[in-house]
Amino acid sequence: MLIDLQVHRLSTTSLTVWILAMPKVYRRRKRPVTLVENRGTSGTPRASRTVIRKFHRLLKQQKSARGDTLANVNREIEELGGLERYQRMSCIGQGMDRGGGSEKVLIEWMKQMGWADRKEKGERRHRLLEVGAVKPDNYRGCTSWLDATAIDLRSRHPSILEQDFLLMDQSRHREAWDVISLSLVLNFVPDGKDRGRMLVQAHSMIRPGGLCFLALPLPCVNNSRYMTSERMGELMDAVGFSRLEERWRPGGKMIYWLYRRRPTPEKWAGKPFGKKEVLRQGGSRNNFHILLQRPTAAASEES
Numbered sequence: 112m113l114i115d116l117q118v119h120r121l122s123t124t125s126l127t128v129w130i131l132a133m134p135k136v137y138r139r140r141k142r143p144v145t146l147v148e149n150r151g152t153s154g155t156p157r158a159s160r161t162v163i164r165k166f167h168r169l170l171k172q173q174k175s176a177r178g179d180t181l182a183n184v185n186r187e188i189e190e191l192g193g194l195e196r197y198q199r200m201s202c203i204g205q206g207m208d209r210g211g212g213s214e215k216v217l218i219e220w221m222k223q224m225g226w227a228d229r230k231e232k233g234e235r236r237h238r239l240l241e242v243g244a245v246k247p248d249n250y251r252g253c254t255s256w257l258d259a260t261a262i263d264l265r266s267r268h269p270s271i272l273e274q275d276f277l278l279m280d281q282s283r284h285r286e287a288w289d290v291i292s293l294s295l296v297l298n299f300v301p302d303g304k305d306r307g308r309m310l311v312q313a314h315s316m317i318r319p320g321g322l323c324f325l326a327l328p329l330p331c332v333n334n335s336r337y338m339t340s341e342r343m344g345e346l347m348d349a350v351g352f353s354r355l356e357e358r359w360r361p362g363g364k365m366i367y368w369l370y371r372r373r374p375t376p377e378k379w380a381g382k383p384f385g386k387k388e389v390l391r392q393g394g395s396r397n398n399f400h401i402l403l404q405r406p407t408a409a410a411s412e413e414s
């Protein structure tokens with residue numbers, strides 16, 4: 112099995128700090144999620160968006176908070192219902208807001224590329240790593256040509272492995288995956304450098320010619336001070352990915368991309384993506400950004 116089973120090692124991420132502060136929530140027995148969530152009165156898409164936004168704001172505050180402020184932020188997260196409630200709200204958003212999950216878009220693109228024809232040709236199935244899986248069965252209709260592994264920081268189902276993507280063993284997973292999906296995960300991660308690290312790590316774990324699927328809330332790109340679709344393309348290019356597809360619609364909520372991994376990153380060192388750069392002026396912008404750190408000489412040689 113490709114996944115590290117020493118899952119959930121201690122992480123330096125802020126989320127782990129919070130998890131350690133909330134042992135009861137984390138140790139609760141896992142119950143398989145049913146496909147139809149019990150939405151109750153607060154389970155409307157609008158209510159789910161409010162919880163999700165508040166959760167993201169708290170995660171961001173948690174990153175820099177210390178002492179009493181940190182305790183207050185942790186308490187607020189706990190009162191909000193923690194990661195468990197966030198994931199429940201995400202499921203509602205996935206079902207109601209978007210007419211289904213992002214996996215539909217990825218499946219459609221993979222089929223267009225002929226990936227579903229493998230069975231007839233007798234080749235092995237494509238290996239997909241789905242990072243940030245709140246449902247266990249997103250790819251159940253594709254098992255004849257797709258071997259999907261689902262991971263999340265907090266597993267909601269026995270078939271979702273509890274694993275921090277950023278802590279996966281890079282030497283074991285180097286070029287091990289045909290496709291990695293990061294759907295609504297980059298925007299969950301509160302730190303721009305960690306977002307960049309996720310992309311660099313995905314690059315090293317995807318085989319040459321393999322695919323990286325990204326999905327973000329549209330405002331991360333069309334209303335951010337620091338991010339545009341063009342900038343996302345430049346960043347991905349610097350990491351070593353070429354854009355194959357982009358999908359969004361005016362007034363829509365999501366943007367989706369499909370990238371192909373090139374054999375080696377090109378001209379990384381010259382790109383100035385280590386600092387935030389204002390790309391849009393105006394007071395009502397959000398601050399979504401991604402920062403790339405120049406890899407060490409050793410890491411460059413490896414990739």
Ligand SMILES: C[S@@+](CC[C@H](N)C(=O)[O-])C[C@H]1O[C@@H](n2cnc3c(N)ncnc32)[C@H](O)[C@@H]1O
Nearest residue numbers: 201205243245263264274275276277294295299
């Ligand atoms: C908004 S949900 C996304 C759910 C689903 N992928 C979708 O598109 O609707 C974000 C999920 O990403 C998970 N996540 C965030 N950072 C992660 C990491 N470093 N490793 C694994 N999962 C992570 C969170 O725990 C959360 O369940």
